Amino acid sequence: LQPTPEFLEWEANFMPVCVNDLIPYCERRLKPAFWEHIRDGAMDGETNRNNVDVYKKIRIRPRVLRDVSNIDTTVKFFGHTFASPIGLSPTGSVQMCHPEGEKVFARTVAKMNQAYMCSTATTVSLEDVAAEARGVPDYPFAKTAHIPNLFFQLYVFGDKKVTEALVKRAEREGYTAMVVTVDTPRLGRRLTLIRRPGELGKRVWANFETKDSDPTKFANKGGNLGLSSNFSDTLNWDSDIKWLRSITKLPIVLKGIMSGEDAELAIKAGVDGIYVSNHGGRQLDTIPATLEVLPEIARVAKGKIPIMFDGGVRKGTDVFKALALGADYVFIGRPALYGLTWNGEEGIEQVLNWLNEELRLAMVLAGTTSIKDISKAFVRHESEYW
Numbered sequence: 001l002q003p004t005p006e007f008l009e010w011e012a013n014f015m016p017v018c019v020n021d022l023i024p025y026c027e028r029r030l031k032p033a034f035w036e037h038i039r040d041g042a043m044d045g046e047t048n049r050n051n052v053d054v055y056k057k058i059r060i061r062p063r064v065l066r067d068v069s070n071i072d073t074t075v076k077f078f079g080h081t082f083a084s085p086i087g088l089s090p091t092g093s094v095q096m097c098h099p100e101g102e103k104v105f106a107r108t109v110a111k112m113n114q115a116y117m118c119s120t121a122t123t124v125s126l127e128d129v130a131a132e133a134r135g136v137p138d139y140p141f142a143k144t145a146h147i148p149n150l151f152f153q154l155y156v157f158g159d160k161k162v163t164e165a166l167v168k169r170a171e172r173e174g175y176t177a178m179v180v181t182v183d184t185p186r187l188g189r190r191l192t193l194i195r196r197p198g199e200l201g202k203r204v205w206a207n208f209e210t211k212d213s214d215p216t217k218f219a220n221k222g223g224n225l226g227l228s229s230n231f232s233d234t235l236n237w238d239s240d241i242k243w244l245r246s247i248t249k250l251p252i253v254l255k256g257i258m259s260g261e262d263a264e265l266a267i268k269a270g271v272d273g274i275y276v277s278n279h280g281g282r283q284l285d286t287i288p289a290t291l292e293v294l295p296e297i298a299r300v301a302k303g304k305i306p307i308m309f310d311g312g313v314r315k316g317t318d319v320f321k322a323l324a325l326g327a328d329y330v331f332i333g334r335p336a337l338y339g340l341t342w343n344g345e346e347g348i349e350q351v352l353n354w355l356n357e358e359l360r361l362a363m364v365l366a367g368t369t370s371i372k373d374i375s376k377a378f379v380r381h382e383s384e385y386w
């Protein structure tokens with residue numbers, strides 16, 4: 001969308017200092033269909049809103065006199081020490097926000113030693129995303145077999161050959177783990193996609209347009225729902241997770257776990273991590289906020305397998321609360337897209353810097369110096385104060 005003179009005048013005085021400041025910018029800068037697609041959840045967005053609002057119900061319980069001069073935000077995760085427990089969730093269609101799309105995410109996390117999950121539904125192929133991370137000057141993993149900062153988010157397709165080809169490509173490129181999204185046997189009822197047919201363009205096909213990708217046979221159906229109409233809706237614990245286990249040695253993480261029962265089944269199935277997510281409220285509306293289900297999942301899984309988490313994280317205190325309630329690694333979806341829309345690579349770097357700094361300050365002021373020490377003792381639900 002070409003910026004108007006009025007927008008440029010407004011932009012000249014725009015000086016954001018936190019993630020939420022970027023929302024009015026994106027609203028004015030992006031094409032309406034793109035902005036609505038990013039902003040909205042399924043149906044009328046109850047889950048999407050609750051994801052954000054639920055943090056207000058949790059209070060941090062600060063402790064004092066604990067020497068907080070030396071804060072360590074590093075976390076060890078899948079064998080690698082990351083600079084911070086904050087990473088970028090997989091989001092498709094990233095070129096809506098910036099012409100370089102997902103490449104910018106890959107460069108940023110390689111530079112900042114954080115994590116990024118590359119989606120199946122990208123606007124840049126998974127090979128180009130990996131090459132971008134490896135191309136960062138002085139990147140210590142430029143030539144190693146595997147890139148610790150990149151994970152691959154896998155949608156399982158009805159056609160097993162399609163899925164297997166993606167898995168093999170991600171393995172060959174050195175992605176750290178296979179993050180299987182299990183909450184999308186069908187796409188949720190996203191009203192923007194229905195109201196604005198065709199306005200998002202063909203923006204999710206990059207992984208099916210490369211020369212070594214067999215699966216192009218279905219890729220030309222086009223339309224916004226086209227890719228997801230190829231996802232498997234028979235996906236199940238017995239055959240599919242076992243099958244995935246049999247075709248890859250990479251760690252498998254299940255994204256979209258929202259109950260203690262499923263966390264238990266995931267552990268039984270022998271997967272390597274679980275990812276608490278409701279897809280940013282974009283699948284089934286009216287399911288709980290992710291922070292609400294985190295305690296029941298942590299009761300089952302904490303210490304057994306890594307717990308990843310996303311949904312509504314906009315501030316360092318949100319990250320702190322999620323860590324306190326049991327997450328090991330916290331991801332952001334929309335905030336990364338906001339940063340990218342605002343200022344490309346610098347924008348996303350700034351978003352991560354804000355969150356890293358806000359988390360660090362929350363640790364200082366709450367009286368804890370390392371990520372592993374952020375326990376449940378540091379938070380209370382509002383109702384427990386009365």
Ligand code: FNR
Binds near residue numbers: 090
């Ligand atoms: C997503 N999400 C998503 N998830 C996934 O597994 N594969 C995908 O391709 C996408 N694509 C996608 C596009 C857009 C525009 C959004 C906003 C979200 C969900 C994403 O990974 C994550 O779970 C949520 O975005 C997290 O919530 P917040 O941080 O956006 O509140």
